[in-house]
Amino acid sequence: MKINADGLHFQVLNEQIRSCADEEIVLDNVLGQRYIGAGLCDKKVTINGVPGNALGAYLNNSRLEVFANAQDATGDTMNAGEIIIHGNCGDALGYGMRNGKIFVEGYAGYRAGIHMKQYQELKPVLVIGGVVGDFLGEYQAGGQIIVLGIGAEDKIPVGSFCGTGMHGGSIYLRTEHCPTDLPAQVCAHDATPEDIEEIRADVTEFAKEFGYDAEELLSSHFYKLTPNTANPYRQLYVNN
Amino acid sequence: MLEKEGQVRIPSGCAISGFISRDGNMISGEDAVKSISYMHDRSNGLGGGFAGYGIYPEYKDLYALHVFYDTNASREQTERFLDRHFDVVNLSRIPTRKHPNITNEPLIWRYFVTPLPTKMASSQLPEKEFVAKCVIRINNDINGAYVFSSGKNMGVFKAVGFPEDVGEFYRLEEYEGYAWTVHGRYPTNTPGWWGGAHPFSLLDYTIVHNGEISSYDANRRFIEMFGYKCTLLTDTEVITYIIDYLNRRQNLSLEDVASIIAAPFWSEIDRMEPEKAEKLRYFRNVFSSLLITGPFSIILGYNGGLMALNDRLKLRSMVVAEKGDMFYISSEECAIRAICPDAENIRSPRGGEPVIVTLSEEGKRKCL
Numbered sequence: 001m002k003i004n005a006d007g008l009h010f011q012v013l014n015e016q017i018r019s020c021a022d023e024e025i026v027l028d029n030v031l032g033q034r035y036i037g038a039g040l041c042d043k044k045v046t047i048n049g050v051p052g053n054a055l056g057a058y059l060n061n062s063r064l065e066v067f068a069n070a071q072d073a074t075g076d077t078m079n080a081g082e083i084i085i086h087g088n089c090g091d092a093l094g095y096g097m098r099n100g101k102i103f104v105e106g107y108a109g110y111r112a113g114i115h116m117k118q119y120q121e122l123k124p125v126l127v128i129g130g131v132v133g134d135f136l137g138e139y140q141a142g143g144q145i146i147v148l149g150i151g152a153e154d155k156i157p158v159g160s161f162c163g164t165g166m167h168g169g170s171i172y173l174r175t176e177h178c179p180t181d182l183p184a185q186v187c188a189h190d191a192t193p194e195d196i197e198e199i200r201a202d203v204t205e206f207a208k209e210f211g212y213d214a215e216e217l218l219s220s221h222f223y224k225l226t227p228n229t230a231n232p233y234r235q236l237y238v239n240n
Numbered sequence: 241m242l243e244k245e246g247q248v249r250i251p252s253g254c255a256i257s258g259f260i261s262r263d264g265n266m267i268s269g270e271d272a273v274k275s276i277s278y279m280h281d282r283s284n285g286l287g288g289g290f291a292g293y294g295i296y297p298e299y300k301d302l303y304a305l306h307v308f309y310d311t312n313a314s315r316e317q318t319e320r321f322l323d324r325h326f327d328v329v330n331l332s333r334i335p336t337r338k339h340p341n342i343t344n345e346p347l348i349w350r351y352f353v354t355p356l357p358t359k360m361a362s363s364q365l366p367e368k369e370f371v372a373k374c375v376i377r378i379n380n381d382i383n384g385a386y387v388f389s390s391g392k393n394m395g396v397f398k399a400v401g402f403p404e405d406v407g408e409f410y411r412l413e414e415y416e417g418y419a420w421t422v423h424g425r426y427p428t429n430t431p432g433w434w435g436g437a438h439p440f441s442l443l444d445y446t447i448v449h450n451g452e453i454s455s456y457d458a459n460r461r462f463i464e465m466f467g468y469k470c471t472l473l474t475d476t477e478v479i480t481y482i483i484d485y486l487n488r489r490q491n492l493s494l495e496d497v498a499s500i501i502a503a504p505f506w507s508e509i510d511r512m513e514p515e516k517a518e519k520l521r522y523f524r525n526v527f528s529s530l531l532i533t534g535p536f537s538i539i540l541g542y543n544g545g546l547m548a549l550n551d552r553l554k555l556r557s558m559v560v561a562e563k564g565d566m567f568y569i570s571s572e573e574c575a576i577r578a579i580c581p582d583a584e585n586i587r588s589p590r591g592g593e594p595v596i597v598t599l600s601e602e603g604k605r606k607c608l
Contacts, residue, residue: 032578069586
């Protein structure tokens with residue numbers, strides 16, 4: 001089913017999406033409507049135009065594909081499913097994600113993947129094709145963040161304060177240039193062949209969505225950032 | 241009775257948007273109205289406002305004072321003050337239309353004035369300082385009068401209401417300017433009052449602001465030493481005065497102003513080139529009380545340009561874009577695409593990175 005979103009308020013648009021019987025929905029002329037696909041189950045939604053903030057918040061096993069840039073708070077507390085952005089993404093991408101995957105073709109703003117978490121087989125994945133702003137993976141507790149830095153191979157693909165407060169999960173950076181301001185609680189090492197196997201499926205899916213050569217991307221140098229187990233947060237705030 | 245700004249503090253989200261034609265082409269205020277309408281849900285109807293630049297070409301060398309009055313008595317008292325200090329070339333009510341969503345309007349007047357040469361000579365003040373002092377005096381000393389716009393060839397239009405309604409109320413389709421900024425308010429610290437709506441302005445500086453600064457009192461204590469009076473308890477007012485103080489009175493460039501109010505962290509300064517680091521250390525030491533902390537995204541308007549700035553942690557959203565000679569700044573990309581569907585070079589400036597856009601030489605010839 002096709003819905004013309006031109007001039008529709010977000011409440012009306014989201015009501016139409018929820019009440020639609022079809023599994024596949026195409027939204028045309030989207031511009032700034034918030035909460036598209038929030039909590040949505042078992043649908044495939046194609047979004048033509050710039051969706052508003054909190055796209056796919058609490059998304060529950062649907063696929064949202066955007067043919068434009070996305071704004072702030074995409075995939076907030078997402079539970080399952082996939083969000084594919086053929087463009088760039090604003091701030092706070094994948095905040096507190098619990099599971100599911102987000103693929104961004106271009107860059108992402110500040111605070112991508114902060115508070116991501118994982119539990120048993122639930123493991124969220126965030127793949128960003130370009131570069132990201134400050135505070136990537138701040139307070140990350142689980143899940144996997146992959147920054148490919150395509151087109152920015154000559155510089156550090158992340159902003160300042162990457163991984164501040166990180167205590168779980170991992171961040172992969174496709175670059176020769178490791179961030180210079182990592183906190184003592186985060187350690188970076190050259191990704192091993194085993195590490196590369198860990199991200200192979202996700203990078204391959206990214207490459208398929210956006211037309212890249214997965215092998216070429218995977219053959220580059222990656223840094224892997226993980227919490228430093230030898231330097232826990234003991235005494236950071238109080239003596240405990 | 242509704243308490244005003246300054247009488248009570250309620251522990252804001254907001255929307256901002258702005259654009260400039262660098263070649264000085266005239267654009268209807270309607271575009272600003274359309275842009276902000278796409279961010280309707282960021283405001284709650286307690287304040288909306290616009291600043292238009294280049295809108296009074298027929299009076300471009302006169303200061304345009306826009307004033308709210310509670311009563312005719314406060315108007316008469318203010319007009320006596322104006323007559324003592326200025327040559328009032330033209331005065332009238334600002335044209336408005338009745339709007340169902342805009343109520344309790346004050347008396348809204350506009351004066352085109354020029355300082356009386358004798359008064360100014362005896363004050364021994366430069367012209368802009370003389371005008372600024374007069375504005376501050378009216379706002380402080382005359383009960384029920386509030387000058388909310390005081391620059392040349394520019395004007396602020398603001399009210400309690402959603403910005404789209406405020407634009408219709410002030411008939412902005414009848415104004416054309418080379419640059420506009422607009423604000424949709426969601427007040428959290430103060431009740432909505434007409435004077436408290438954005439933009440805040442002094443002379444031709446206007447600020448629209450989304451955020452909530454936590455350094456308000458430190459900033460206020462410092463800036464009040466230099467003759468400013470922060471009467472409204474709103475953070476945007478103090479930002480306006482800080483910019484007036486640093487840019488006009490201290491003659492610092494807008495880049496320097498940005499590196500003072502959104503100063504880099506000490507840890508970042510330590511990693512910079514020695515010369516740059518030394519300058520920034522100096523600024524942080526001398527103007528430590530003008531560091532603005534807490535979330536903000538602002539658009540500064542002034543005669544000839546716009547500046548966009550985020551707090552150094554970028555705790556509020558802001559995107560910029562271009563198309564030909566047009567430059568756009570907004571809280572959300574949708575508000576730019578609403579008026580320029582094929583906008584190019586969309587990007588989000590980094591926290592603390594000022595984006596300054598000025599009129600081209602052609603634009604200056606046409607508009608300044």
